[in-house]
Amino acid sequence: MEARKISDDIIAAISTPIGTGGIGIVRMSGTGSLSILKKIFKCHCNDFQSHHIYYGSIVDETENIIDEVLVNIMFAPKSYTREDVIEINCHGGLLCVKQILQLVLNSGARLAEPGEFTKRAYLNGRLDLLQAEAVIDVINSKTDLSKQVAVNQLSGSLSNKINECLQIILDIIARIEAAIDYPDEYEIFDASQEILNVSEKIKKLLDSADVGKIIHNGINIAIVGKPNVGKSSLLNNLAQKDSAIVTDIPGTTRDIICEYINIDGISAKILDTAGIHLTENVVENLGIEKAKICAQNADIILLLFDWSREFDNDDKNLLSLYNSDKTLFVANKIDLTQKFFAPDNFQLTKISAKKNFGLDDLRKNIKKIVFGKNIFDKSNEIFVCNVRHKTALKNSYDSLMRAIKTISDGLPIDLTVIDLRDAYDFLGEIIGQSVSDKITDEIFSKFCVGK
Numbered sequence: 001m002e003a004r005k006i007s008d009d010i011i012a013a014i015s016t017p018i019g020t021g022g023i024g025i026v027r028m029s030g031t032g033s034l035s036i037l038k039k040i041f042k043c044h045c046n047d048f049q050s051h052h053i054y055y056g057s058i059v060d061e062t063e064n065i066i067d068e069v070l071v072n073i074m075f076a077p078k079s080y081t082r083e084d085v086i087e088i089n090c091h092g093g094l095l096c097v098k099q100i101l102q103l104v105l106n107s108g109a110r111l112a113e114p115g116e117f118t119k120r121a122y123l124n125g126r127l128d129l130l131q132a133e134a135v136i137d138v139i140n141s142k143t144d145l146s147k148q149v150a151v152n153q154l155s156g157s158l159s160n161k162i163n164e165c166l167q168i169i170l171d172i173i174a175r176i177e178a179a180i181d182y183p184d185e186y187e188i189f190d191a192s193q194e195i196l197n198v199s200e201k202i203k204k205l206l207d208s209a210d211v212g213k214i215i216h217n218g219i220n221i222a223i224v225g226k227p228n229v230g231k232s233s234l235l236n237n238l239a240q241k242d243s244a245i246v247t248d249i250p251g252t253t254r255d256i257i258c259e260y261i262n263i264d265g266i267s268a269k270i271l272d273t274a275g276i277h278l279t280e281n282v283v284e285n286l287g288i289e290k291a292k293i294c295a296q297n298a299d300i301i302l303l304l305f306d307w308s309r310e311f312d313n314d315d316k317n318l319l320s321l322y323n324s325d326k327t328l329f330v331a332n333k334i335d336l337t338q339k340f341f342a343p344d345n346f347q348l349t350k351i352s353a354k355k356n357f358g359l360d361d362l363r364k365n366i367k368k369i370v371f372g373k374n375i376f377d378k379s380n381e382i383f384v385c386n387v388r389h390k391t392a393l394k395n396s397y398d399s400l401m402r403a404i405k406t407i408s409d410g411l412p413i414d415l416t417v418i419d420l421r422d423a424y425d426f427l428g429e430i431i432g433q434s435v436s437d438k439i440t441d442e443i444f445s446k447f448c449v450g451k
């Protein structure tokens with residue numbers, strides 16, 4: 001692996017969202033940041049100390065005051081990037097931050113690339129790659145649970161597990177090599193058993209990946225059913241707002257209507273669809289096509305029936321279309337007299353979207369389908385949420401299985417070392433120990449500018 005190049009120039013960017021706000025921050029990182037600040041900052045002191053805040057004004061070349069500011073100074077290595085970092089806190093508003101950034105750039109800094117501050121933190125060893133990826137997850141998380149998982153990852157909980165496994169594999173390799181070089185001096189140890197032990201630790205992490213993916217990406221839930229069963233009413237109830245038009249006229253909804261909700265820490269995108277039935281109406285049919293595609297792509301289908309109407313051919317068709325293990329069968333309008341009698345062999349969740357009955361049961365049953373046989377323990381702080389990590393863990397696990405097979409096949413023990421080295425390298429990819437610059441660049445390109 002070629003040595004990573006850490007740039008020695010000064011980078012700068014606006015680190016707060018573009019728009020109007022109380023405060024805007026322009027951030028710089030790199031050796032010499034202070035000399036840039038000195039060119040544009042007027043205050044009543046000559047000596048700047050690390051981790052102090054200074055009050056003064058930013059001025060342009062002609063000493064015109066651009067804004068009144070507070071400046072945070074953090075000298076290397078005690079900063080986010082481990083370089084000299086300066087943050088200029090000015091008044092929020094597009095012009096102030098833009099003008100100050102321009103002055104900083106005119107004075108010798110260059111515009112930071114997306115994620116470049118975090119990339120420098122990684123290249124300077126403050127964060128490993130896994131933790132750097134957690135930064136973006138913390139920023140993007142939509143529920144308390146996904147944020148908590150990302151914060152745990154940022155604080156190193158998953159990295160510690162990976163490092164522990166790396167150390168064990170390295171130790172096994174060292175002991176096998178010693179046994180090869182000095183067969184008399186090393187007691188024979190049970191390499192297979194030790195490889196199996198570490199593979200079980202990796203398997204446990206792999207097993208958390210299905211739930212981790214749900215926590216990280218959330219789920220799509222499509223509400224389908226024949227016209228007028230209360231699909232839009234259900235969407236509005238779940239989202240707690242009047243997003244979709246509700247009328248007693250069948251065929252009200254044509255386009256897909258989407259809302260985001262939080263089901264006990266899981267972010268869910270709820271999609272209300274056109275009522276599916278046989279019709280000659282061209283516009284309705286276009287909506288029905290959209291509804292079918294939406295149902296196909298959803299993680300969960302809520303198939304809605306009307307408790308106050310008899311089970312008819314439309315319901316029957318929908319049952320045959322969507323009778324799968326990702327479907328939850330729901331009877332709506334249970335506040336009205338029952339006329340709906342479903343075929344025996346399927347379970348109904350009974351609700352009234354209008355009167356707000358049974359919605360907790362519905363959320364509970366959605367969770368049951370989402371997690372299926374996966375054991376979901378929220379208190380488990382470690383979940384593998386990222387496909388890159390899952391792939392590397394799987395590759396590492398497979399290499400360990402190959403190593404065990406090499407031993408059980410009675411092949412020379414040094415062949416096992418090759419598999420173990422592969423297992424080590426795959427695992428190392430996760431924390432950035434053995435990963436190409438291309439992958440690193442790809443990861444940081446997903447960040448926003450200024451982070």
Ligand SMILES: Nc1nc2c(ncn2[C@@H]2O[C@H](COP(=O)(O)OP(=O)(O)OP(=O)(O)O)[C@@H](O)[C@H]2O)c(=O)[nH]1
Binds near residue numbers: 334353355
């Ligand atoms: N009594 C009662 N009426 C309901 C309930 N849910 C919905 N409705 C009524 O049923 C009618 C249809 O509701 P919608 O939510 O528009 O039904 P929909 O399935 O979206 O209908 P389309 O968009 O036409 O397919 C409206 O008059 C609602 O007020 C319920 O739980 N109980």
Ligand SMILES: [Mg+2]
Binds near residue numbers: 233252
């Ligand atoms: Mg509707």
